[in-house]
Amino acid sequence: MTAAIEIKGLTKSFRVYQKPEGLLASVAGLFRRRYRHVEAVRGINLTVTPGEFVAFLGPNGAGKTTTLKLLSGVLTPTSGEARVLGHVPWRRENRYRRRFALVMGQKNQLWWDLPAAESFRLHQHIYSLPRTEFERTRDDLAEMLSVTHLLQQPVRELSLGERMKMELIAALLHSPEVLFLDEPTIGLDVVAQHNIRAFLRDYQQRRGVTIVLTSHYMIDVAALCHRVVMMGRGRIVYDGSLDGIVERFGGHKVISLHVNGAWSPELLSGLGELLSFEPPRARLRVARGDVPAVLQRILAAGQVLDLSVEDPPLEEIVAAWFAAERSDDGPSRRGEEV
């Protein structure tokens, strides 16, 4: 099977003007400008097979969105290669542009003052879709997202969640084979997030499209993607399953205890890092390898009413990992002055 997406040594650097603070400095900047070279994506390699649902994870500035922009042909890389469905994205051939879609959670692509139905009609003609097929797809998608009754309402009068659903419909009208989603649930309330996630999972399973998604919300990733690509400072630092992240980066487990008065904070601290102690509840952070020994000591001491051992929340693992990664390689190397 040929790859849906194939990336080799993809690199993108930007020259960013450094505007110093203050009026005098601004005037000086008119004559001599200082630029910083920012390497947003540094030689990444990645292969995605058709029908995969891949998540890009990473802190702001990790290069996730830049990678999506490169793959959708918005940006031209500094060096390296990429093929999506066999096309070089930044050549922007219409043949390629009819086969993929990009949805950006923070961007509005619909006509603001008109009903979404008008924008959809425009898409029908831009993508040369046969009328009956277009109308069937539109109605199906609107029904799946329960927005049929909102199609005739001006976009500016929709809620953020409703607008995001319309954006998704617009992106899917031409039945793209590859879908890039940049923060599709950003700013949405919990219910709207859930609906979008449920729709994406359902749609992906039904159609078998290849989806690459970036998100800050771990719950999006956990619910949707089997494969996670973690990026940090323009590089891919992890590529594998979600569980694998816990294996690899989660060196600790959290033991939650329900104890009685016999336990003191001092006693608990002797077992591991005491995360919280609000009698009768206590939480301990314990190195993975020490867990059996610590459990034995707790049980031997007795006076425990309840006990559970869990992996720390994924957010914490990833955040801790990125924090560690950042501190051992200071910001000075992130951008070299030129």
Next chain:
Amino acid sequence: MSPAAAWTIIRISIAERLIYRGDFALGTLMRFLPIVTQVFLWAAVFSALDAAGRPAEVAGFSYREMIAYYLLTMVARAFSSMPGLASGIARDIRSGAVNKYLIQPVDMLHYLLLHRIAHKLVYYSVALGPFALVFLLCRGFFPGWPDPETLCVFAASLVMAFLLGFFLESALGMIGFWFLEVSSLLFVYMLFAFFFSGHMFPIDMLPAGVATVVRLLPLQYLAYFPAAVFLGKVSGPELWQSLAVEAAWIVFFAFAGRIAFRRGVRRYGGYGG
């Protein structure tokens, strides 16, 4: 682009334009106010000349011709002026809205051209009444209808003024790929265009040296040229030559805009998001 797609873009642009019809109609009507000041201004100039016993003619224009000229440049500018085109392109580059044209199988310049045609159509439908009324009231300033051939050339010069205005301003907007802030640059351009397109006064009134240079520029086709054609100031071989030069300018700016877009996109940062 298919005719169906083109028509849909025009239809939707019209629908969008009609949403704020109150604001739009008011804006359109306000454009007619300067006529009154112009009529009084030139009346004062010519009566002063008359009082001084000097020939009642400025750069070959009589008082009547001057008012007729001014009214005709208004018609020309109704075709050639492109409010918000260059600044809109620059804004879309800065905000990342240009991404849409890079991702979807649609050409940005084609799209903007159709969008602009729709805006003009809506504008004419609103402004036709006021224009007809003004010309009816001011018919005394005109020497009468020109011959059919001149009228045809006048009509052609209006359509070409639209195309030149569009391609010139869209090419200017592409500068936004290189300099994110282009408002000062566009202000300078508008100032130049105001004086050298013949919008303020006929370019025949400029000092000889300046007028020679201005006649080499494309700006005159935006206002001066259609009016001069109607009033019979340009005729014979000069007329056809001018039309050919105008056509060449249109082609030039159409290509310049396209090349600038292609090069600009390559250095584009895909801002936002």
